[in-house]
Amino acid sequence: MPETRGKTLTRASQLVWGAVAVAAILFMFKPHIESAGGEVLAAAQRKKMPDIAMHDLNGGEWRLSEHRGRVALVNFWASWCPPCRQETPGFVRLSNDYRNRGLDLAGVSMDNSDAPVRRFVKSYGVPYPILLPPPDLPLLSAIDALPTTFLIDKQGRIAKTYIGAAREAEVRADVDRLLAES
Numbered sequence: 001m002p003e004t005r006g007k008t009l010t011r012a013s014q015l016v017w018g019a020v021a022v023a024a025i026l027f028m029f030k031p032h033i034e035s036a037g038g039e040v041l042a043a044a045q046r047k048k049m050p051d052i053a054m055h056d057l058n059g060g061e062w063r064l065s066e067h068r069g070r071v072a073l074v075n076f077w078a079s080w081c082p083p084c085r086q087e088t089p090g091f092v093r094l095s096n097d098y099r100n101r102g103l104d105l106a107g108v109s110m111d112n113s114d115a116p117v118r119r120f121v122k123s124y125g126v127p128y129p130i131l132l133p134p135p136d137l138p139l140l141s142a143i144d145a146l147p148t149t150f151l152i153d154k155q156g157r158i159a160k161t162y163i164g165a166a167r168e169a170e171v172r173a174d175v176d177r178l179l180a181e182s
Helices: 001-034 083-100 114-124 139-141 168-182
Strands: 055-056 062-063 072-077 103-109 128-130 148-152 157-163
Touching: 072 083, 072 168, 083 103, 083 114, 083 168, 114 128, 148 168, 157 168
Parallel strands: 072 103, 103 128
Antiparallel strands: 055 062, 055 128, 072 148, 148 157
8 A cells, every 4th residue: 555655646746846847848938939029120220130151951051141132031949949839830831822922931940950850840841941050150149039030121131030939920911011122
C-alpha cells in the first residue's frame, strides 16, 4: 500500500509541477502573442533596412536588396515558439495569395539546427524561403522577441515591425497599403 501512495504522490506532484511549468510558459509568451500594433509608418519616417544576405535551407543565397521594387515581409521565428506556430498558417496563405502581386516573404529561423526547421516547413507547407542567419549577423541583436516580423516597402525601408504573432488580416491590410504606393 505505501508503494501505491508514493506513486500517487509522485504523479500528483508531477501534475502540479507540470501545471506550474505551463503557467510560466504562458506568462512568458503572453506579451508576444499579439502584434505590436500601430500603423504603417509614413514614407518620410521609414528607415532603410540593412541589406541582409543569408543562405536558405536549400543552400542558395537570399539577399534583401534583390527584392527592391517589391514589398518584403521578413519573419524571424523558431520551430519551438508557440506564437510562431500560431502565425505561420497566415504567412503561408499570404505568400500563396500575394507572391504574384508583389510580395516576397522570407522566414529567418532562429533554431540551432536544421532538423526541426525542416520538419516545421514540411508540417506547415511553407512555400517561401527559410533563411539560416550567420551568428554574426548584426540584425540579430535587434531581435528581442520571437516572432518579430519586418514589413519592408518597395524602396527597402522598414514600414512596420510586428512583435509577437502577427494577425493575418492586419498584415494583409498593411501589405495592400504598401503595394498601392507608387
